[in-house]
Amino acid sequence: MMPDLGKYVLEVNSSYVLSFMALGVITGLYVKRNRAVKRALAELEAAQDA
Amino acid sequence: MNSKPIAPTLWDRFWRLANPKTFMGWSSRVLPWIAAAAAASLCSGLIWGYFFTPDDMRQGSTVKIIYLHVPAALMAINGYLLMFVGALVWLIRRQHVSVLAAKAAAPVGMVMTLIALATGAIWGQPMWGTYWVWDPRLTSFLILFLFYVGYIALWSAIEDEDTAADLTSVLAIVGAVFAMLSRYAVLFWNQGLHQGTTVTMADGAKQENISDVFFQPLLLSMAGFSLLFLTLLLIGTRTEVRSRRLKVLQERERIE
Numbered sequence A: 001m002m003p004d005l006g007k008y009v010l011e012v013n014s015s016y017v018l019s020f021m022a023l024g025v026i027t028g029l030y031v032k033r034n035r036a037v038k039r040a041l042a043e044l045e046a047a048q049d050a
Numbered sequence B: 001m002n003s004k005p006i007a008p009t010l011w012d013r014f015w016r017l018a019n020p021k022t023f024m025g026w027s028s029r030v031l032p033w034i035a036a037a038a039a040a041s042l043c044s045g046l047i048w049g050y051f052f053t054p055d056d057m058r059q060g061s062t063v064k065i066i067y068l069h070v071p072a073a074l075m076a077i078n079g080y081l082l083m084f085v086g087a088l089v090w091l092i093r094r095q096h097v098s099v100l101a102a103k104a105a106a107p108v109g110m111v112m113t114l115i116a117l118a119t120g121a122i123w124g125q126p127m128w129g130t131y132w133v134w135d136p137r138l139t140s141f142l143i144l145f146l147f148y149v150g151y152i153a154l155w156s157a158i159e160d161e162d163t164a165a166d167l168t169s170v171l172a173i174v175g176a177v178f179a180m181l182s183r184y185a186v187l188f189w190n191q192g193l194h195q196g197t198t199v200t201m202a203d204g205a206k207q208e209n210i211s212d213v214f215f216q217p218l219l220l221s222m223a224g225f226s227l228l229f230l231t232l233l234l235i236g237t238r239t240e241v242r243s244r245r246l247k248v249l250q251e252r253e254r255i256e
Helices: A006-049 B010-016 B020-051 B061-093 B096-128 B136-157 B161-188 B212-255
Strands: none
Touching: A006 B020, A006 B061, A006 B096, A006 B212, B020 B061, B020 B096, B020 B212, B061 B096, B061 B136, B061 B161, B061 B212, B096 B136, B096 B161, B096 B212, B136 B161
């Protein structure tokens, strides 16, 4: 199933691995911070309403 | 005096979308769809490009790097242009959501620039015989990356949110010159090593320098990168809107 990348196997695969890592890290950070801020705001609003 | 209420024009309705409360409403509704479309197009574009495209006659299998490099470079430039628009809207209309969108776009744009630079360097070594050359397009891309870093650093260096928004907006406008330069550098200076644009969308037609077998998965991958950018932009802007409200509430609590 794996394509034959010939002598450029390292170049092609490292490009894909690095790009996936970069996209994965930025997506993870955005989702994590979104959840944290959402929770903090909900807690503060609940405390102020109480 | 005419007491009849004036119906909001289309223009008014458009600006209402940038009202924080309205924005949170419509963005939560569209976000799952955009995220799903991003995942589908990105996965199918990259799987198609990596597994099911042939090698190029001259570049061999390194041609598969195009499915990452071109879409990332596209979003690096378009991301900065989006920041430029957000900054301009903030400076003219003082719409908070627009400047918060610019703030949210910056880290994603920076990552896109980094991917374009890294994949370009990895491709350049076997094809040009060097990872880096001070070619006009490469150099303007590096400067674009530095503008992204500077923009993010300036946001975190200034405590007052509105002052930070003003100063970063000016920086975003100055940096937009380099975003345009990175796109058109190959046209200004002929001595560069970097080839011309692979894909031209302006006239709705592709250029002759890429065949269909590479072009179709590339288009899908470009759509995937664009939709991923949009997904992260919406998530990030929603976070910034909430974060701003959180700070206002905390400040109010401190005063009381």
